[in-house]
Amino acid sequence: MGGHFGDRLAAAVREKGVVCVGLDPRVALIPPVVVADRVEPSVDARVRSAIADFHRVVIDAVADLVPVVKLQLAFYEQYGVAGMEAFRDTVAAACDAGLLVIADGKRNDVPSTAEAYARAFLQPGAERGEELPAAFEVDALTVNPFLGRDSVEPFVEQAVGAGKGAFVLVKTSNPGSGDLQDLVLADGRPLYAAVAELTASLGAPFVGASGYAPVGAVVGCTHPEAAAEVRALLPHAMLLVVGYGAQAGDALGASRCFQPGMGGAIVNASRSVTYDAPRAGTLAELRASIRGNVERMAADLEAAAATSVS
């Protein structure tokens, strides 16, 4: 991997566009054609290979269309150790296909514990030596800011040292995000603006040649006005835009997260890309459906970005 994460992501976006494909395993939704005729020695082996095989199909289908995939850790953890093995299988397949990989874990803890999470997800295997098992190395991790600056710094330090990144939650996509994030502070700002400021200051010392820091922000396109405000507060942050598709965020909302020329943001969609292939009787048809979903989404985003500029 190596290099500056902000620069690497910006370059990949320039080359392949802004769509980020979310890989959220839900075993019951994996198309039968992926797992047909497979016989496995155990439930663990069956679930691991179903997830990994399905994600290999998705990655195959989209690798030339998108710069990055996002793996939602909760959906792997729900399948126990088998799920975490499938997480590693999927990361390996995405890396082999030249994709950047974000682990969406929303991790956070007190500093000495945050260091352990940073080692789990952001420490290069080669640095760990032969005395330690491999962990879950990816290119970037989402981080929850609730515990404050000293709880995010260990992620930033580990990321910067290894050419990796962190995306700090600033304004999330769920309906309840306002319960805390929109609370108005004594100085008149909403809480998410204070989080945006914290995020900007964590990234400021490390802005790369591309103009982007290795510290990005997670923003829901389901709240377009807040998204536009966060965009303005974070000129040097790559935004990871969430809530598109199944969570009812749309291209117009997402377009508020772009800088001119559709820069500075990636837009994630998970279910609406990977599980919306109703008539896929063969693997080729499944790949074609998934490609179609990505191409439609990319076109919708481009059209919305053009509208919002004009």
Added chain:
Amino acid sequence: MGGHFGDRLAAAVREKGVVCVGLDPRVALIPPVVVADRVEPSVDARVRSAIADFHRVVIDAVADLVPVVKLQLAFYEQYGVAGMEAFRDTVAAACDAGLLVIADGKRNDVPSTAEAYARAFLQPGAERGEELPAAFEVDALTVNPFLGRDSVEPFVEQAVGAGKGAFVLVKTSNPGSGDLQDLVLADGRPLYAAVAELTASLGAPFVGASGYAPVGAVVGCTHPEAAAEVRALLPHAMLLVVGYGAQAGDALGASRCFQPGMGGAIVNASRSVTYDAPRAGTLAELRASIRGNVERMAADLEAAAATSVS
């Protein structure tokens, strides 16, 4: 497991006291006597068994002295799949010893994803059926509230249905906790008071016969005034008190978290209990050191509680 989590924890505290032992694996700190002469076929197997064996020694040493152990997920995740296997081994050993088990994962996400985390940690294995692998079932999980009410509700629903619990972060122990948690809102309250109110309202419908809800709160004893305020705001919550020992929280700070008769709180210590056994040349000496650490801590807490009442 079964039953009401608030009631189960309150009963266990009445029986065995308020100390919660934190099991945070740091392989480099495991006393040599635990792993002596062990030959394992791989790094993964060596790390898994070192962690599991060490924790079996700790559990053996403390099972009659404490009601509950807390496993910090970050320290397991840093060892990859081997670490997560060791997590399960440790949970099994703690359950066999009659201890309650809290997973300290500080998980949180949008509702559909929070459901997956809730399944990962709070769904009883028996409910999962034979088609799904076992996940990481424990008695209770710590939950980060930053995404708002709808992001915590899936944990509460899963917990209530299964006789399990959730501990919501309200005011954490780290020096930077004030960066966001102490921000003053337009109505004059600090943010942590708003989080305490959210926590209280999530637990209110489910208060058990003991007077405690299955929704507790995480509070750092490093901020005694804030801890006392949270205690007053959450009369029906069990507090999981963190920051004792290695993080410089003390018994007097922790005593602000108790209700009369040392009720309503458990006090966690990790490093200062499990890794402070400098002259343990045999397993029996190691167990005796760990027991001594717990007994000293329990005595300190009792003395502080007596002082703060008088």
